[in-house]
Amino acid sequence: MPARPRLSQAAVEQRRQDVLRYVAGHEETRIADLADRFDVSLMTMHRDLDDLAARRLLRKVRGRAVAFPALTMETATRFREGSNLAAKAALCAAVAGRITPGSTVLVDDSTTLFPLAESLAGLDQLTVVTNSVGFAQRAGSAAGTDVTLLGGHYHSEFHSCTGPDVTRALSRIRADIALMSAAAVLEGRLFHPLREYAEVKEAMLASASTALLLVDHSKFGKTATYAYGTADAYQAVITDTSTPGAETAAIADMGVAVESVDPGEPAS
Template sequence: MADQIEHDEAGAEAESRQSRQEARQNAITDAVMAAGTIRIADLAERFEISTMTVHRDLDELESRGLLRKHRGEASALSTVLVESSDVYRASRERSEKESLALAALELIEPGSAIMLDDSTTALQLVPHLQAKRPLTVITNTLTVMNELRSMTGVTLLGLGGQYYNWCSSYMGRITTAAISELRADMLVMSTSAITDGVAFHQTMETVDVKRAMFDSASRRILLADHTKFDKRALHAMQPLADFDEVIVDAATAPHHVDALRSAGVNVSIVPRTRTHH
């Protein structure tokens, strides 16, 4: 009995240590991305950890393609990779993305054809789609394809093209040509950044695919957590007023919501946590 208690305590301690490490690495990533370049010694001082610990964290983050360590400094990778790395995006605002996805789920009708983009927010929707079967899902994202390929009652249309590893997706002229031949009942997508009521992305390839999806869907739903309003990206994709519905989380600043509504955007707000039935 005592051995079991010690084993449980050791397991809990290891889990807690891993959780702290993950939180610290997320904070380090945010600090580096905000600064562009930051000295390792400054990171150690800011987070009150040893330089050895900083080096270990940076080595792991570098191996995941999130930043670069060089000559006593840590640097963010190009803005494109920072914005688009699916590894980084998937680790951020998980509960908010889950809430947004469940709100979108309520809008999907069984028997319909839906398009899903390469966003990690839309990916949160995938495990819940079984509740809406039969369903046709159209996507350019390999991660979504892998999740749905064995789900009975779902007809999966995978869009090919040139494969981009940083977002686990197919893009390019082949992809957009395939999209133009289809017609979906609904598009569920997210965006990298929102500026002055417009959805922006960092790469033109991403914009081309999302515009093609937008044009091929009867109803367009945009999911955006509150962090999208604080980010910047290069290429305008679409004004939010053109979407049939924009769903944001409760942490979105009221002035952002007010500005969107003043511009004629149909905005819905979901709480941070939702219970799905």
């Protein structure tokens, strides 16, 4: 039997993300069953699971792969930053041209915005204000960008800050534009599993002249514990072409512009 072609690192990572999603959907799965399902050797599956376990994305326990609790997987940065990367990059590329030199930009803790940091390089006298340590680290390396990290109660799982110190600081800021995402969207209503993060999003909206909502297809058709408004608080919603038509239609019916980006095609 001829040897299988060696996969690229990107293809290996995609398989590992698929394994992670499968385990999350089943709470726990035998490692042998995973090897059969993904048509790889038991040794390869062990390597995949060792990598995922080292990143604290799942646990290996006596021949089984075990998922973390659902709330942790919905919110913790380590789970979110590796998902739907092509869609996130396309959404950020679609809005990068709307950020002008000399402006003040609010960015929430959503990993959807992480690819935007690279686009900030070359924009002179740009001020970025964020509660996300991860985004601040990425944007801080761009020449000409001044980054303000909103300090408050630090959540290590989410690598970001919330609380009254954050919301008070936002009340004293007037930004040109806020770029934000949502954990869940159902028929134009926005939700987050954690109340304190919903409060930060509300404070950012109140502090910005213009706000854009960037949400990939995986967030639609879902709810979470805390509702914090609707999409009509934003000037536009940018999503990808895999988002269900009924969801985008509900937002359009609110009078909000909806822009759909194809992750397979770079934004102009």
